[in-house]
Amino acid sequence: MEIRRALDIVLNNTTVLEGEKVSLIESLNRVLAANISSKDDLPPFDKSSMDGYALKSSDTTDGLFRFKIVGSIRAGDFLDEEIKSGEAVKIMTGAAVPKGADAVIQIEKVKAEGNELRVFEKVCCGTNILKKGEEIKNGDMVFESGKFLRPSEVGMLASLGYGKVDCHKVPKIILISTGDELVDIDEKITRGKVRNCNEYALTALVKNLNGHVKSYGIIKDNRDEIFNAVKTAFEEGDIVISSGGVSVGDYDFIEEVLKKIGADIKFTSVEIKPGKPVTFATFKDKLFFGLPGNPLSVVNTFEVFVAPAIKKMMGRKDIITKEFPVILKDDFKSKGDRENYTYVNIKENGGNYYAYSMGSQSSNALFTLTQSNGIVIIKKGTKTVRAGETLNGKFIFK
Amino acid sequence: MEIRRALDIVLNNTTVLEGEKVSLIESLNRVLAANISSKDDLPPFDKSSMDGYALKSSDTTDGLFRFKIVGSIRAGDFLDEEIKSGEAVKIMTGAAVPKGADAVIQIEKVKAEGNELRVFEKVCCGTNILKKGEEIKNGDMVFESGKFLRPSEVGMLASLGYGKVDCHKVPKIILISTGDELVDIDEKITRGKVRNCNEYALTALVKNLNGHVKSYGIIKDNRDEIFNAVKTAFEEGDIVISSGGVSVGDYDFIEEVLKKIGADIKFTSVEIKPGKPVTFATFKDKLFFGLPGNPLSVVNTFEVFVAPAIKKMMGRKDIITKEFPVILKDDFKSKGDRENYTYVNIKENGGNYYAYSMGSQSSNALFTLTQSNGIVIIKKGTKTVRAGETLNGKFIFK
CATH class of the missing domain: 3.90.105.10 (Molybdopterin biosynthesis moea protein, domain 2)
Structure with a gap:
């Protein structure tokens, strides 16, 4: 598909x-x-935006003016009396402007001695006042x-x-890692085994989207165990993500289990590299994503299919990460059989974006991913793209 | 400054x-x-990247070849025996390639009947094998x-x-909100009072940088209370942020308190709008930021001065948010006395960035900020900029 x-x-x-x-x-x-x-x-009242003196602007014309300081209002306080012509009230930033005053002159612009205030300039009505409801x-x-x-x-x-x-609400995501080759991350890897890195990458991806995550850990490649895990996950979570077990291998039971539960399988394969064997199913209003086992495939299919679903469930409108033109700085290859998401480092320079090769695009190559900040997309049917060509790309983990 | x-x-x-x-x-x-x-x-061993059959590539030349299937290896398993010429072993993705085999042919490309495998093409050495340590x-x-x-x-x-x-380590940030005008956010606002929104905006800003945050809540404008709060905050936190109380008002005790504690005051004013009255001090290896009281000033000075400090403490290298050219879609004004960070909505179109006015730039105008995703910077000395001109800008909350 x-x-x-x-x-x-x-x-x-x-x-x-x-x-x-x-x-x-x-x-x-x-x-x-x-x-x-x-x-x-x-603001809930006419408020001074400066430390200064509140007065009637009509009292100021040109030249030098003298006012009588009749009080002081600090932030949080108010004055009950209305001020009269020739009067000024000292006022702090954020305090309520007293009745009768229609301007505040800044403290730096006046001279005050005892009860006398000297003003040297004309003040306009409304100066340094934030009006109620403004x-x-x-x-x-x-x-x-x-x-x-x-x-x-x-x-x-x-x-x-x-x-x-x-x-x-924030979706609850249940993680299931399947595969008899998996061992926990603090175990020694013996012959044939690999550590369960997908659980950690997926947990981090969900956390960065502000989703809740719960991992069931490693589930053995066994029909009944997988059935029980998926069934419980559908009861407990909004989205169930499995990794591993959706290839065509003899021990991949995911599709069988989904059918037995009564889930509606929507697709089991997508023309994407890395990540072709990706399964999507629904069960009532719950979603199931069966991601491949290889780490780069897991991250890629999460970004393309799962992240948009999590964002939509949360009510977000910015569901799809925007693509933009990226100029290649290296040659890249593809088999041409599927749309190829090539992991690269994208740098901006003078308003243009440039893509640099970060190494192997094997679906196993998690290290390449750690050196990359984006992808460029090689279309299906294209086998070679060369430095200087422009492809669509986007940043990852956005 | x-x-x-x-x-x-x-x-x-x-x-x-x-x-x-x-x-x-x-x-x-x-x-x-x-x-x-x-x-x-x-990988810790030569690993099959496909479901298929492991065999000796030298056994395949041109035409049709028959192999004897001598076993099967699932992911997580291994085979002790070395395979011989004419033999093939069924192998799952991720499984260890057996000794003697140097290629895996995909299951889709062969026919298997009972113990007999038929291969229709030449296979190269290394096909579908991820080499140990590759x-x-x-x-x-x-x-x-x-x-x-x-x-x-x-x-x-x-x-x-x-x-x-x-x-x-992640820095621990202590928040102190000063001001007799402040009431808690679930209180009714009576005459002269405003709700303590800065505590919430600052908590959210710190959380989005992955910092730890603890708020001491509202501290009254009182020398002793502020002294005790700041002193305890220096003991408990890595960074102390106060909001309010660093203007020149009669009830602004922050500078006095810092001196009494023995903190080293580095500056008390910066040529930035919004946010001029910003104080920075150090006490041993702890930092103190005295931010203004108005919400837009608080967010602006946090973004410009506090966020880089938090990122540096955490060991991050990407400390400064990058500026880029932004074309104005509206006219903007400045007083010209300071560098003016004007909050705008920046939209990208065809590789260019455009800034749209989102309303009042009053230091009180939190609503403008909620409609904005970036700023444009009007240089000191410039009073008017017009639609069509290009200024430096950047995104906020990055």
Whole structure:
């Protein structure tokens, strides 16, 4: 199956998770599930934006003016009396401007001695005053449902008094590593064995998307064990990811197990390199991704198929990482039988992006990935691309 | 003080934190504090990259060949016997290639009936075999100290058997919000009061940099309370951030408190808008940032001065966010007295970046920030810039 069609199938079968109330700090990097409107005017009162003196601007024309200082207002305080012509009140940044005053002159621009203030310039009405409701009015819609919450939005919600926020739930991802060749990462590798690195790479990938992750660890290549693991995973998680076990080998039981559970298998192979033997199935509103066993294939298929599904479930709109033109600095090869995601280092220079070879593109070559920050895409049917040619590329882990 | 000089002073006084052993999953988004070398060959044995049959390539020339299938090796297993001429062994992806074999032919390319295998093409030596140590040799340096650990690096470290990793410590940041005008975010705002949004914005900013954060909450504008808070914060944290209280108002005690504690005040004002009244001090190897009280000033000075210090402490090399040329789509104004960081929405189109006005640049205008994804920098001395002009800009929260 062609990559874009496979991705469409994945996304068409992915539903956005419902909302839940979370604390404001927990809402960071999540998506609003409801509109937010303001319950106050912001600022809630006419506010001084400077340390200075509040006065009537009409009292200042040209030349030198003397005012009587009748009081002082610090931030957090207010003055009940209205100020009269010829009077000034000392005021701190953020404090409420007293009734009668319509301007604040900065402390650096005046001379104060005892109760006398001397002003040397004309002040315009409104100077250094943030008007009540100038930023936001009571009842204004501030954020629409679907807004992704960054530090700035968290700060804004705090200023609006939202201690709890309605956000889309975060998907729970269950990891299953299959393969009798796998040993835990702190074990010695004996003949025929490899360490279970996919569990760690996948955990890190999910964490960076702000998803919840739980690993069932290594499951033996055995029908019943895999059946039990997948069945429990569908009960417990929103997305189940297996790695290993979806090739055509004699001991790959994933497809059989999915059928027995009653999952709806949507595809079992995609024209992508690395990562061809990738299975996607649904069971009720749960998703199953059967990724290959080789680490580069696992990361590649996660990025192309799983990451967009996780983002969509969270309510995010920026689901697909943008491609852009990349000029090759090295020659690259492909078999031409599938769309080839070639892992490279992309550098920007003078507004252009350039791709440098980082070595072996074997589906096993995790080391190449650690030296890369992006991919270039060699189209199906193309076997050789040369330095100087331009391909579409994108950054990884975005 | 000029911005770049102020930033140099901050970074020259920031020391990279020492290393500590952390679990592999905790090492994500942290920086290696020691070199990592491989304790194994990877792959640890000659490994089949396909499901197929292992055989001697010299047994295949042109035409049709018959082999005797003498066994089967699944992933995780191995075969003790050496295979002889005319023999083939069924092998799964990832399994160890048996002695005597030097090629694997894919299962899709052969016919097997009972013990007889028919091969229809010549196979070259090494086909579909990943050689022992092909990716990494025992003793090879894999990552140098200073490497930032992404999901790919976490996967690689797992495959190398590193269950624990030596990473630079993550700084602990203490937040102090000063100001009698502040109320907690779930309180009603009465006359003269505002909600303490800076604590939440700063917490979110630190969390997104993977730093530890602890807030002391709202501290009253009172010498003794501020003194005690800052003193304790220096004992407990690596970086102390206060917001509010560094202007020239009568109730701004931060500078006085820093002197009493014996901190070394490096600067108290920077030619930056928003955010001029920013204080930086050191106390032993601890850093103190006194940020202004207005939310846009807080975020701006955090991004320009605090974020680089946090990144440096963690051992990161990518400390400064890169600037790039941005073409203005709207006119913008500045007072010209300081370098003006104007918050805008930057959109990419055809390889160029364009800046759109998002409204008020008042240091209070948190709402503008929530609509922005970047800044453009209007140089000191420039009062007006017009649509069509090009300025330097950058993305925020990177």
